Amino acid sequence: MTAKPRLLPAVAVPVLATALLASLAPSSTAAPAAPAAAAPQALYGELAKNGTFTPGTADWWSSGATLAAAGGSAVATVKGGTGKLWDAMIGQDNVRLRPGVTYTLSFDARASVPAKMRTTAQLGAAPHTAPLDRTIDLTTVSQRFTMPFTSGIDTTTGAITFQFGGQPVTTDIVIDNVSLTTSTAREGFYVDPSNNAATWVKNNPGDARAAKIKAAIADRNTVKWFGDWDADGNAATDIQTEVSNYVGAAAAQGRVPVLVAYNIPGRDCGGPSSGGAGSPDLYKAWADKFARGIAGRPAIVVLEPDAVAQSSDDACMKGTAEQRFDMLWYATQHLQQQGPFVQTYLDAGNATWTLGPDLSGNQGIGLKKMAYLLNRSGASLARGVSVNVSNFDDTAVADDYAKRLTAQLKTDFGLTTRWVVDTSRNGNGAHVVPGSPGSGHVGFCNPARRKLGVTSRVGSAGGAEYQLWLKSPGDSDGNSSQCPAGSPPAGVFSPQLAEALIDGR
Structure with a gap:
């Protein structure tokens, strides 16, 4: 001394x-x-x-x-x-x-x-x-x-x-x-060391694809998803500790962590990624612990992919849309209370889904309706919106949608809204059938000929605030009848899917 x-x-x-x-x-x-x-x-x-x-x-x-x-x-x-x-x-x-x-x-x-x-x-x-x-x-x-x-x-x-x-x-x-x-964006984004690709590489050192997948995906995967596999109020794992450990590990490296909260009740409307908290009260308890785990430290949070857009689907909601708005508002509010170092982006779907129609006959939501849904869900409490999560629109298409949507939010509700774009799988853009420009999401489940997009980075002037890998490349979209034969369940890593994304085939 x-x-x-x-x-x-x-x-x-x-x-x-x-x-x-x-x-x-x-x-x-x-x-x-x-x-x-x-x-x-x-x-x-x-x-x-x-x-x-x-x-x-x-x-x-x-x-x-x-x-x-x-x-x-x-x-x-x-x-x-x-x-x-x-x-x-x-x-x-x-x-x-x-x-x-x-x-x-x-x-x-x-x-x-x-x-x-x-x-x-x-x-x-x-x-x-x-x-x-x-x-x-x-x-x-x-x-x-x-x-x-x-x-x-x-x-x-x-x-x-x-x-x-x-x-x-x-x-x-x-x-x-x-x-x-x-930890700031100038130092870069935190790579999840236990992402599914990294785990597969570690467990398969003799596989001829391991080095390729490690270099292209495992060492660059800058996102972690949190959901009911972590805790919904009943599970043994404590979500606050999980989030705190992850954000703390990022801070120790001087990098910004990117987290996706994905635990809304009725998630994915019974689709391949269905699940979520068991009730609105359990969700609020989970969301509160999720926010407290960040503890005001620098973090980027994408909140509940698809949840806002799906709230317009009466068949999905079955009269629970108001509950969903309330839960999303609660989560956004509690994240806002963590202070200005926590940047929250409320998910706003994607260009084809919103603007439609697509080949499956969906007519889309429309910009004015989407702006209304976002406002009901707490957009005024968030820094911005996320677009193209787990989808394939190229960045120019996603930016165009986001520009029009944020302009609508400004016109209708006076909100100044930024946006982030998921670039994890948009290197070849969405699949478009010749002569049918509205067909951008045909084959949404593990489609062929998609490719890795640019890795997580700060966006360019006039466009997205950040371009981020939000979907973990190589993780399956699901194994329903809409998916290619042999597809793993949603969220399970596939070296075949990973290699196809690397090669663009």
Whole structure:
């Protein structure tokens, strides 16, 4: 432990929602087609040194308090008396902070008696500008604190401080598991290490297709779907823990996670991906835990593919459309409450489905009706909409649909709406029968001659905010009579389907 002169009171920087969102917003430069090689720790990833205080308190200083390690935690003892919070503190120097970048400081903390503690991430010297400046209440029971913030400063000499002076009695402040990470789109999107393609590659190292599938799909699959296979209120798996672990793993790599929530009751109207929570109440409990698992950290969430569009189908809804609107509004609201680092996109179907008709005779929903359905489902609480999820329209077609739909939302409801496009399988566009431009989704189930699209990246000016792999390539669309013979059940990985997408056949 080394002593350090106390810092002057930090000068806080106002954090506006627009500035926070800018840290995840697209620029005119596309992200790399594949995840970039790991950058130096000075740029992203874990920035806090010795956050577990093992062994001891190396890399940490104290001022106005005695600092020691006990039981794998830091214990700072401050004598009782008058004073300000900044009259006693512990901290760490030489922290790299970059302007416009999103960071998350998290830690466990408790006190021997209830106490206040001020937490900052700031310049280590005058004027001590602090992008993060938050005062919290500690109890005698350890709590986990998670504090996302956007840096407005550019420095290699930043500091993390925990300030706790002015306690009325001598107090022990116990701190552990300190972590400072950053994740923004400029660092890239998090690849799910346990995606189905990666699992298949791991289990089939001798297969001649393994290296090809690993390079083209497994190492680039930047999405994870969450549904009733995780929990619907009755299952043993806790959805909050599942989501928290996934978002935390992404933050540790300095990348943005993409999550799809897919658990609405009556999902897929009894189709190949049917299922979902057992009741509206169970869904709301699941959605609440899903949101709390993100804990305000940077994340992109696509909410309930197909659910809004299917709410217009009376045969599917059987009088439950109002319940569906209520559930989607609830989920969108709870995601919004996680703060501006969580970007939610409410699913808006796809161009052919909405605009129809197609060869199966579906007449489509229409832009005005789709805008109405989205507004009823909480579009005003979301950042935007997702289009083309699990479908095949090329990006130009998807963008054209989204532009018209967002214009309708603006006209009818005054909403400014962005959009994301699923590019996982749209490299060859949708199958169009010559002379029938409305036939774009004939053969929706594992159709032939589809191809991988561009990997997850920031969109271009005037188009999608992000182009994302949202459907996991190689995962089957289902095994119903509408699917090619031998198709696996929905969601099951097929190396044959994966290779066909790689080759475009």
